[in-house]
Amino acid sequence: MVDSGWSEAEAKALIDARRHEKGAMLPILHDLMHRFGYIDEAAIPLIASALNVSKAETVGVISFYHDFRRTPAEGPVLKICRAESCQAAGCEDLVDHLERRHGLVADSHHGRVQVETVYCLGHCAASPAAMLDGEPMARLTRESLDACLAEIAR
Amino acid sequence: MTRIFIPCDSTALALGADKVARAFEAAAKRAGAAIEIVRTGSRGAYWLEPLVEIERDGARLGYGPLTPADAEAVLASGAHPKALGDVEAIDWFKQQQRLIFARCGIIDPLSLDDYVAHGGGRGLKHAIEIGGAATVKIVLDSGLRGRGGAGFPTGIKWRTVAGIEADQKYVVCNADEGDSGTFADRMLMEGDPFVLLEGMTIAGIATGATQGYVYIRSEYPHAFATFQAAIGTARKAGWLGPDVLGSGKAFELEARLGAGAYICGEETSLLESLEGKRGLVRAKPPLPAISGLFGKPSVINNVLSFASTPWILEHGAAAYAAYGVGRSLGSQPFQLAGNIKRGGLVELAFGPTIRRLVEDFGGGARSGRPLRAVQVGGPLGAYFPDHLLDTVLGYEEMAAVKGMLGHGGIVVFDDTVDLAAQARFAMKFCAVESCGKCTPCRIGSTRGVETVDKIVAGERREANVALLRDLCETMLDGSLCALGGLTPYPVLSALDHFPEDFSRRPARQAAE
Numbered sequence: 001m002v003d004s005g006w007s008e009a010e011a012k013a014l015i016d017a018r019r020h021e022k023g024a025m026l027p028i029l030h031d032l033m034h035r036f037g038y039i040d041e042a043a044i045p046l047i048a049s050a051l052n053v054s055k056a057e058t059v060g061v062i063s064f065y066h067d068f069r070r071t072p073a074e075g076p077v078l079k080i081c082r083a084e085s086c087q088a089a090g091c092e093d094l095v096d097h098l099e100r101r102h103g104l105v106a107d108s109h110h111g112r113v114q115v116e117t118v119y120c121l122g123h124c125a126a127s128p129a130a131m132l133d134g135e136p137m138a139r140l141t142r143e144s145l146d147a148c149l150a151e152i153a154r
Numbered sequence: 155m156t157r158i159f160i161p162c163d164s165t166a167l168a169l170g171a172d173k174v175a176r177a178f179e180a181a182a183k184r185a186g187a188a189i190e191i192v193r194t195g196s197r198g199a200y201w202l203e204p205l206v207e208i209e210r211d212g213a214r215l216g217y218g219p220l221t222p223a224d225a226e227a228v229l230a231s232g233a234h235p236k237a238l239g240d241v242e243a244i245d246w247f248k249q250q251q252r253l254i255f256a257r258c259g260i261i262d263p264l265s266l267d268d269y270v271a272h273g274g275g276r277g278l279k280h281a282i283e284i285g286g287a288a289t290v291k292i293v294l295d296s297g298l299r300g301r302g303g304a305g306f307p308t309g310i311k312w313r314t315v316a317g318i319e320a321d322q323k324y325v326v327c328n329a330d331e332g333d334s335g336t337f338a339d340r341m342l343m344e345g346d347p348f349v350l351l352e353g354m355t356i357a358g359i360a361t362g363a364t365q366g367y368v369y370i371r372s373e374y375p376h377a378f379a380t381f382q383a384a385i386g387t388a389r390k391a392g393w394l395g396p397d398v399l400g401s402g403k404a405f406e407l408e409a410r411l412g413a414g415a416y417i418c419g420e421e422t423s424l425l426e427s428l429e430g431k432r433g434l435v436r437a438k439p440p441l442p443a444i445s446g447l448f449g450k451p452s453v454i455n456n457v458l459s460f461a462s463t464p465w466i467l468e469h470g471a472a473a474y475a476a477y478g479v480g481r482s483l484g485s486q487p488f489q490l491a492g493n494i495k496r497g498g499l500v501e502l503a504f505g506p507t508i509r510r511l512v513e514d515f516g517g518g519a520r521s522g523r524p525l526r527a528v529q530v531g532g533p534l535g536a537y538f539p540d541h542l543l544d545t546v547l548g549y550e551e552m553a554a555v556k557g558m559l560g561h562g563g564i565v566v567f568d569d570t571v572d573l574a575a576q577a578r579f580a581m582k583f584c585a586v587e588s589c590g591k592c593t594p595c596r597i598g599s600t601r602g603v604e605t606v607d608k609i610v611a612g613e614r615r616e617a618n619v620a621l622l623r624d625l626c627e628t629m630l631d632g633s634l635c636a637l638g639g640l641t642p643y644p645v646l647s648a649l650d651h652f653p654e655d656f657s658r659r660p661a662r663q664a665a666e
């Protein structure tokens with residue numbers, strides 16, 4: 001999917017492709033995320049000058065939104081929903097299980113799988129829900145999580 | 155050729171719909187059977203997903219919830235332990251009143267032909283015939299109120315924008331759907347994207363806006379992809395572009411992705427985000443209708459508000475206003491979530507009780523334990539105890555019991571729930587998602603978390619409960635938007651209706 005080899009030339013091309021759109025900042029950041037998996041430090045002056053805003057403003061936007069990472073993710077990303085509907089269906093037990101059984105601590109930003117907290121994925125009729133590198137999962141149980149992690153390990 | 159319908163809705167995918175589809179293909183190949191698999195949206199009965207429908211003698215016979223292992227047997231003979239019979243005859247569907255979701259789960263979401271064959275497009279054609287002013291009047295007379303949460307009359311917004319002269323006006327759709335327990339916007343964009351596109355185009359015709367944006371949260375990649383594809387198809391077919399359906403009127407649409415910020419569902423924060431900035435809430439006035447996106451007059455509505463208008467234009471204001479209760483007219487897609495046996499989307503005229511939804515449709519808690527609390531209206535909505543479940547679901551009726559309908563999400567908790575923990579979470583969520591502009595929201599929420607912790611630990615309990623209530627007052631009165639302003643709802647309802655959960659541990663009056 002994403003290989004994180006940063007390329008200034010490619011970043012420039014992505015930025016140039018959109019710089020004339022109205023409100024191009026978020027679409028550009030998403031394109032960079034999609035291509036590189038994170039927003040490299042070196043992208044900031046490029047974006048700022050293309051959109052005619054300050055570097056500080058660019059950094060401000062990047063840090064405001066939960067989606068934009070400043071460093072590449074190490075390994076697969078498991079976004080686990082911890083909002084009310086999933087709480088009602090036992091998501092906190094799954095978070096405990098990930099930690100105790102698999103040593104994966106939510107939001108600790110390390111481990112072979114990065115577990116991130118999110119609030120609602122829209123699968124609330126089949127809570128608890130999660131998303132593994134973009135793949136949706138619902139009606140999760142300890143067992144289905146174990147199976148999914150075993151699959152990643154292979 | 156046997157047609158087999160299998161959803162590509164993302165919750166259905168999360169439950170294995172793709173694997174089931176592949177199993178049907180393989181089983182058909184082995185049996186030498188000629189089948190055509192049609193991918194549809196979901197009908198919203200998520201408790202039955204993956205729900206597979208096989209067309210036989212003009213009826214669609216349902217099977218669910220299926221696993222790949224079931225495919226062979228279902229294909230071989232109609233009889234199967236998971237057979238549900240004619241899907242349309244299932245009580246759970248039959249009792250609904252589907253105006254917005256009439257086609258969802260039935261048609262191929264990206265086939266414009268299918269859309270038209272099932273009645274799509276008539277509302278827009280009518281709007282083009284009668285023109286902008288008459289269109290605004292119908293929406294106004296229908297009594298349609300915004301489905302994003304605040305329930306503001308849609309027609310009034312449209313009339314304001316229509317009445318302003320400007321070189322550019324915008325139509326903006328709020329598809330940020332951040333509330334836990336809600337998924338109607340997602341389900342519709344994945345299952346019947348053209349109805350939203352049609353509604354937004356009607357808004358364009360009505361107000362003279364020529365450019366639309368749909369702001370879709372990034373947690374919804376499937377909805378985003380489907381909606382983008384729908385825009386492409388509509389453009390090719392002349393539904394969008396410089397001359398919408400030969401009307402001489404221009405309307406263009408673009409889908410934009412959010413970036414994981416709950417506050418961007420608030421309309422002015424959303425506009426900031428669309429403009430490429432941090433999602434800080436703007437002070438009102440000016441109203442977005444007067445100075446909205448890029449400073450231009452803008453209609454901003456929720457997905458379901460726009461998607462209600464094709465039906466209204468086709469059937470008329472009076473037909474629409476005949477549904478509902480009190481001042482809440484038309485239909486509302488309720489979403490049953492949490493610890494619930496039959497979770498999913500139930501569209502009904504306003505007016506059912508909470509109990510009818512969670513018990514009759516929902517079947518109670520999935521765990522089989524007694525139901526203890528129901529949160530209605532997302533993370534800013536109140537928690538209801540059993541004795542309030544006979545409250546009628548309408549805007550004013552909910553406000554009368556210090557609750558709100560919000561976007562129609564209903565989250566069920568069984569008797570293992572701890573309402574003090576839920577109150578703490580409400581405060582924590584507010585702290586995490588606050589845009590940071592006002593102190594009561596930014597600081598008050600963090601103090602709220604600490605205060606709940608002290609109460610639960612038994613530390614000066616009475617004084618801290620009073621402090622928590624004070625904090626809630628300050629947030630209610632002193633917040634610029636409803637994130638800070640409504641977070642007290644879940645907290646106060648927990649305190650009022652479930653006080654025992656705050657005093658489970660013995661008090662430590664002296665300890666300080």
Ligand SMILES: Cc1cc2nc3c(=O)[nH]c(=O)nc-3n(C[C@H](O)[C@H](O)[C@H](O)COP(=O)(O)O)c2cc1C
Nearest residue numbers: 300301302328330331332419420421455456459636
């Ligand atoms: C914190 C917060 C979050 C909101 N989230 C949403 C949302 O996700 N979707 C939505 O349509 N409206 C949301 N709203 C309401 C919008 O501000 C606005 O009222 C709505 O988009 C107007 O459309 P409507 O009149 O069709 O409801 C939110 C409001 C607040 C204060």
Ligand code: SF4
Nearest residue numbers: 589591592595635638
């Ligand atoms: S109430 Fe909270 S989210 Fe709303 S404007 Fe104030 S700080 Fe921002």
Ligand code: FES
Nearest residue numbers: 081086121123124
């Ligand atoms: S609350 Fe978890 S998917 Fe909605």
